[in-house]
Amino acid sequence: MSTTLLPVIQPESxxxxxPLTSEAIDAERADDLAKKLKALADxxxxxxxxxxxxxxxxxxxxxxxxEPVGLSQPTVSHHLKILMEAGFLSxxxxxxxxxxxxxxxxxxxxxxxxxxxxxx
Numbered sequence: 001m002s003t004t005l006l007p008v009i010q011p012e013s014x015x016x017x018x019p020l021t022s023e024a025i026d027a028e029r030a031d032d033l034a035k036k037l038k039a040l041a042d043x044x045x046x047x048x049x050x051x052x053x054x055x056x057x058x059x060x061x062x063x064x065x066x067e068p069v070g071l072s073q074p075t076v077s078h079h080l081k082i083l084m085e086a087g088f089l090s091x092x093x094x095x096x097x098x099x100x101x102x103x104x105x106x107x108x109x110x111x112x113x114x115x116x117x118x119x120x
Contacts, residue, residue, distance in 0.1 A: 025113075029113075033110075033113055035086060036086045036087065036088075037110075038086075039082050039083055039085070039086035039088065040086070040088070040110075042079070042082075044069050044071065044079050045079050045082065045083055047068070047069055048065060048069065048076070048079055048083065048100075049083065049088060049089070049102070049107075051064075051065060051068055051069075052065075052089065052100050052101065052102055053102055058101055058102060059100060059101035060099065060100055061097050061098070061099050061100075062076060062077060062080065062097065062099075062100065063097060065080070065100070077098075080098075080100055083100075084100075087103055087106050088102065088103060088106045089101065089102060089103060090102075090103050
């Protein structure tokens with residue numbers, strides 16, 4: 001049995017990492033985006049945003065949001081509070097009732113943050 005040695009080929013100098021072509025989000029923006037995504041990452045909250053958006057005038061009374069999602073008023077109010085804290089909804093009081101409205105541009109801003117190709 002004969003042994004044939006193969007020539008050793010030296011690899012060319014290749015960078016191990018691809019350089020960034022656009023600016024990545026910083027830690028603070030990533031934290032803010034994660035909070036917004038977490039607020040929307042719940043089926044009930046997604047439905048609430050959808051119901052408010054589809055309501056006449058783009059706003060809905062809390063009393064009109066309870067039956068469609070099938071939860072108690074305190075639970076619906078809890079979900080609405082999370083959506084407000086995330087910046088998706090605003091609230092106005094009229095007597096004893098609270099009305100919720102989408103914050104103009106809030107969902108559009110989120111869409112832009114998620115569109116990674118927009119910055120290229």
